[in-house]
Amino acid sequence: MKNAFGEPQSLLIVGGASDIAMATAMRLVRRRVRRVILAGRPSPARDAAAVRLAEAGATVETADFDAFRVEEHAKVLGDVFAEGDVDVALVACGLLGDADLDPLKAADVAMVNYVGAMTAAIVCAGAMRRQTHGALVVFSSVSAGRPSPSDFLYASAKSGLDAFARGLTEALRGSGVHVMVVRPGFVRSRLTRGVTPPAIATSPETVAGAILDGLRAKSEIVWVPGILGQLTRLPVSIVRRITG
Amino acid sequence: MANKTILTGWGRTSPSVAELLRPGAEAELTPLVLAPGERGVIARGLGRSYGDPAQNAGGLVLDMTGLAAIGPVRDGYVTVEAGVSLHRLMRELVPEGWFPPVTPATRQVTVGGAVAADIHGRNHHADGSFGSHVTALDLLGADGVTRTLTPADPDFWVTVGGMGLTGVITKATIRLTPIETSRMIVNTWKCHDLESVMIRLTQADLAHRYTTAWVDCLSRQGRGVVEGADHARQGAARSFRARGFEASPGFLPVGLLNRHTMGLVNRGVYATTKRESVQVRPLASFFHPLDRVGHWNRLYGPRGLVQYQFVVPMGAEQTLVKIVERIRRSHAASFQTSLKRFGPGSGGWLSFPTPGWSLALDFPTTTKGLAWLLDRLDELVAEAGGRVYLAKDSRLRPELLPVMYPGLAAFRERRRELDPRLVFQSDLARRLSL
Numbered sequence: 299m300k301n302a303f304g305e306p307q308s309l310l311i312v313g314g315a316s317d318i319a320m321a322t323a324m325r326l327v328r329r330r331v332r333r334v335i336l337a338g339r340p341s342p343a344r345d346a347a348a349v350r351l352a353e354a355g356a357t358v359e360t361a362d363f364d365a366f367r368v369e370e371h372a373k374v375l376g377d378v379f380a381e382g383d384v385d386v387a388l389v390a391c392g393l394l395g396d397a398d399l400d401p402l403k404a405a406d407v408a409m410v411n412y413v414g415a416m417t418a419a420i421v422c423a424g425a426m427r428r429q430t431h432g433a434l435v436v437f438s439s440v441s442a443g444r445p446s447p448s449d450f451l452y453a454s455a456k457s458g459l460d461a462f463a464r465g466l467t468e469a470l471r472g473s474g475v476h477v478m479v480v481r482p483g484f485v486r487s488r489l490t491r492g493v494t495p496p497a498i499a500t501s502p503e504t505v506a507g508a509i510l511d512g513l514r515a516k517s518e519i520v521w522v523p524g525i526l527g528q529l530t531r532l533p534v535s536i537v538r539r540i541t542g
Numbered sequence: 543m544a545n546k547t548i549l550t551g552w553g554r555t556s557p558s559v560a561e562l563l564r565p566g567a568e569a570e571l572t573p574l575v576l577a578p579g580e581r582g583v584i585a586r587g588l589g590r591s592y593g594d595p596a597q598n599a600g601g602l603v604l605d606m607t608g609l610a611a612i613g614p615v616r617d618g619y620v621t622v623e624a625g626v627s628l629h630r631l632m633r634e635l636v637p638e639g640w641f642p643p644v645t646p647a648t649r650q651v652t653v654g655g656a657v658a659a660d661i662h663g664r665n666h667h668a669d670g671s672f673g674s675h676v677t678a679l680d681l682l683g684a685d686g687v688t689r690t691l692t693p694a695d696p697d698f699w700v701t702v703g704g705m706g707l708t709g710v711i712t713k714a715t716i717r718l719t720p721i722e723t724s725r726m727i728v729n730t731w732k733c734h735d736l737e738s739v740m741i742r743l744t745q746a747d748l749a750h751r752y753t754t755a756w757v758d759c760l761s762r763q764g765r766g767v768v769e770g771a772d773h774a775r776q777g778a779a780r781s782f783r784a785r786g787f788e789a790s791p792g793f794l795p796v797g798l799l800n801r802h803t804m805g806l807v808n809r810g811v812y813a814t815t816k817r818e819s820v821q822v823r824p825l826a827s828f829f830h831p832l833d834r835v836g837h838w839n840r841l842y843g844p845r846g847l848v849q850y851q852f853v854v855p856m857g858a859e860q861t862l863v864k865i866v867e868r869i870r871r872s873h874a875a876s877f878q879t880s881l882k883r884f885g886p887g888s889g890g891w892l893s894f895p896t897p898g899w900s901l902a903l904d905f906p907t908t909t910k911g912l913a914w915l916l917d918r919l920d921e922l923v924a925e926a927g928g929r930v931y932l933a934k935d936s937r938l939r940p941e942l943l944p945v946m947y948p949g950l951a952a953f954r955e956r957r958r959e960l961d962p963r964l965v966f967q968s969d970l971a972r973r974l975s976l
Binding site: 299300301302303304305307330332382383428429430431473474 | 553555556558559560580581593594599600846848907912913936937938939940941969970972973
């Protein structure tokens with residue numbers, strides 16, 4: 299349960315421990331979050347994340363979640379909620395595509411960023427609706443609305459997830475559940491290592507800060523940096539030069 | 543859900559949605575407890591706990607005020623249903639010469655809530671907490687069976703102070719205090735600093751049954767006013783007239799209660815208090831300052847207020863002084879600050895009062911840096927062997943609870959034996975893993 303200051307005490311991260319998810323988790327653990335559930339594929343990265351969070355003072359549990367195995371999502375995530383209320387869930391499944399149009403790789407991108415993320419969000423939303431509280435944070439991207447030749451596979455999947463999450467926001471209005479869509483611009487992280495950053499790039503720390511602010515303010519859409527929300531009004535050709 | 547209702551505690555923080563039902567008879571409770579749904583059930587009285595003990599997000603909440611029968615007084619004992627308020631008890635029994643054994647600063651609490659929170663009053667140093675005056679209580683358990691518990695039964699002491707998590711308290715037999723009049727003889731002393739407040743309060747405890755002190759946390763010295771009182775033995779007839787509850791005006795601007803306005807009010811209170819005086823006052827005027835303005839909690843605006851009450855053992859006076867100093871330096875303004883010395887505890891496993899100094903404060907939730915400040919105060923309190931009050935808490939770090947309440951491990955274990963499916967659930971229980 300959140301406390302009187304609106305500070306969450308339990309956190310579920312779906313999709314493993316991306317840099318953004320970890321930065322967010324570390325900040326939340328420094329405040330009140332005590333129970334963290336890392337739902338992702340078993341990997342050294344997941345183990346390392348668990349160790350870091352435990353060192354920061356959290357009780358860490360892991361759940362074997364695979365974005366591709368949508369048929370298991372209800373069970374895997376349902377078990378997490380059965381163990382205790384989840385105050386915040388970050389749906390952070392992400393996979394960058396590359397520019398060559400391989401149909402199978404394209405399907406993977408759609409599966410992880412859209413289908414898997416959506417089914418996970420549906421399970422979390424249902425559980426939160428029953429507990430009548432909780433915040434569901436869905437990671438979209440600024441590129442969802444601005445596909446570019448280098449990332450339009452990824453952008454198309456995020457675009458679908460973004461539309462889903464905005465619809466979910468409306469569907470859950472009044473249920474006590476807060477849905478928040480996060481649209482970061484280019485983030486310098488492990489995922490984008492080797493890619494030349496555009497004029498406006500941000501860091502996992504900045505995104506995490508914006509997520510915490512959004513949770514406090516119960517924002518429904520969070521752009522990071524905030525200026526991106528304004529830039530989308532400009533012509534595509536200009537925006538692409540700035541945001542990549 | 544049928545009657546989806548947004549519930550909060552008196553502090554109006556952390557609202558949550560639950561199905562609220564108001565049973566009119568004990569028989570209606572059993573089926574609700576036996577099939578409460580997956581999110582469980584909790585009993586609620588008049589909602590005067592400041593935090594979240596009478597909330598149950600997504601589950602069922604039982605408004606107990608429909609069970610409000612008062613039995614006849616026999617040899618100073620009365621058996622009442624759990625939904626009876628202390629207000630009604632006083633209205634009915636004061637004219638007959640009886641007074642509740644313990645009353646907090648508001649009459650608007652139910653007997654069930656008084657047992658579940660093991661409340662205390664201004665006579666704690668002399669008479670102990672509410673649970674010490676209960677000779678029997680009926681508890682509807684998770685199995686749908688109502689048991690009558692007496693102080694000889696360990697489960698009685700799991701339930702006293704147990705925040706409603708052992709079952710639904712349906713009835714209680716209470717030992718009443720005989721009174722000859724409905725007046726109080728109140729001695730008042732003005733003290734120029736915290737040390738003299740503490741000395742005067744200690745002296746007053748030796749001479750008077752009811753004592754309390756108001757501390758001006760915004761003043762540099764921690765000055766205050768100490769009151770010591772006893773029931774008047776002769777003179778006025780017995781009557782209980784409490785003024786109606788005027789609602790606080792709804793149009794007060796948010797932020798009216800701030801450091802500057804409170805500083806002015808405090809200065810006014812201190813300046814207009816005589817150095818030493820004796821007055822005869824009606825019961826309600828002495829006991830229930832919080833009932834003078836109805837819904838005073840709304841004065842704090844939509845974000846509400848955070849109450850903070852702790853007790854530190856006798857001998858930890860330095861911690862108390864340090865905490866008052868920290869609050870003053872933080873510029874956090876507490877509107878109603880009261881200091882009390884507790885006597886021995888009742889024996890409730892999660893009961894709050896233990897011998898020592900107890901300070902109660904309330905702050906607007908929007909006070910800058912408040913979350914951080916209270917976390918630091920918790921550490922000082924825990925370090926000194928003290929604890930915070932669950933009926934007032936809304937933000938404690940869960941890991942500090944076992945440090946503050948050595949009985950917690952045993953409570954958790956017994957709760958799970960009594961209620962293996964954890965039918966009795968509350969937001970408080972979830973937040974603090976009780």
